[in-house]
Amino acid sequence: MWQPDGWSERRIGVLTPHADVNPESEFNAMAPDGISIHAARVPLAAYKPGGIMNATIADDPVRAFADPPLVDDAAELLASAPLHAIVYAFTSSSYVRGRADDAKLRQRLETRTRGIPVVIPSAAAVAALKLLDATRLALISPPWFSAAMDEKGARYFEDSGFEVVHNGPAGLPSDQQAIRPSELFEWVHTHTPKSADAVFIGGNGFRAVGIIKALEDALGIPVLTANQASFWQAIVLAGSQVVIAAYGQIFSHRPPSDRA
Known part of the structure; x- marks a missing residue:
């Protein structure tokens, strides 16, 4: 009798550059019934209105994207929603800042998310x-x-x-x-x-x-x-038991609970 209304039992947040629609689009494509995607946008200097991006991204705006306070404030605001996991959807800052900084970034963001776990794509990969x-x-x-x-x-x-x-x-x-x-x-x-x-x-x-x-x-x-590996880790951290068959072998494996 009732039509689907989009309500879900597991909700995954996404921190994405302000003009980038791909992370939430791909997450929505992979998400089965019962999982919904909720995005917050963070300014990235490499973008112009309409999603037009610099032909080659410089290191400086990539590095700055992971600096406080903008992404931290966005994480805190996003975490005010009843979410179960949040993905920091920006691979390139891991490359520029290095592996050790990923752990620091995750820990820093998780101090602002009320305990909601944060996924860093390169670390998930x-x-x-x-x-x-x-x-x-x-x-x-x-x-x-x-x-x-x-x-x-x-x-x-x-x-x-x-x-x-x-x-x-x-x-x-x-x-x-x-x-x-x-x-x-x-x-x-x-x-x-x-x-x-x-x-x-x-x-x-x-x-x-x-x-x-x-x-x-x-x-x-x-x-x-980047998005598939992040989603793979996020759904488990969100407590979901869903089976995803069409987006790669990795979904037949369960991520370890310890991400340290």
């Missing part, structure tokens, strides 16, 4: 790769990452214990709104070396979750993306 027993990683960055930022991403994963057998920005248009799944699929499929035993597509603003299954079928190895 490391946890996922370890559960998948991956050792040799193909790292694909968005085309708006500079070569230097991509190299910092490679060092992030090397410092986490992985061998990076390929890294580089994807050779696609440097425009979030111009990314097409078919073109990204071909790029990743062509540029993933046979020595890789996993792929990570970084960048929460990089439209990628729709090609995960097709890539895993074509490559025969696990494929992770």
Whole structure:
């Protein structure tokens, strides 16, 4: 008799750059019935009105995005809603600031979220790769990452214990709104070396979750993306037992409860 009204028993928050619609779009695509997505927007200097972004993002606005007070205030405001987990949806600051800063950032934000757990995408990806027993990683960055930022991403994963057998920005248009799944699929499929035993597509603003299954079928190895790895960790921290089958092998594994 009643029509669906969108009410959910598990609610996941997302802290996203103010003009980036991709994190919540991909989370909504992956979310089954019973899980809802609720976003808060944080200013990022690399954006212009209408979602137009600098063709190459400089390190300074990326680093500043994770600085207090703006993201901390946004986390506190978002946490005033009855949420069960919050994702900090910004991969590139991990690359620029380093692995040790991720733990500090999570702890800092969690002091403002009333105990609601916070997920950091790159740290979630490391946890996922370890559960998948991956050792040799193909790292694909968005085309708006500079070569230097991509190299910092490679060092992030090397410092986490992985061998990076390929890294580089994807050779696609440097425009979030111009990314097409078919073109990204071909790029990743062509540029993933046979020595890789996993792929990570970084960048929460990089439209990628729709090609995960097709890539895993074509490559025969696990494929992770920033939003998928974050969502994987967030749903467990939120206390959900849902089964997600279409967005990668990682959803058949449960994240460890200890994220230290």
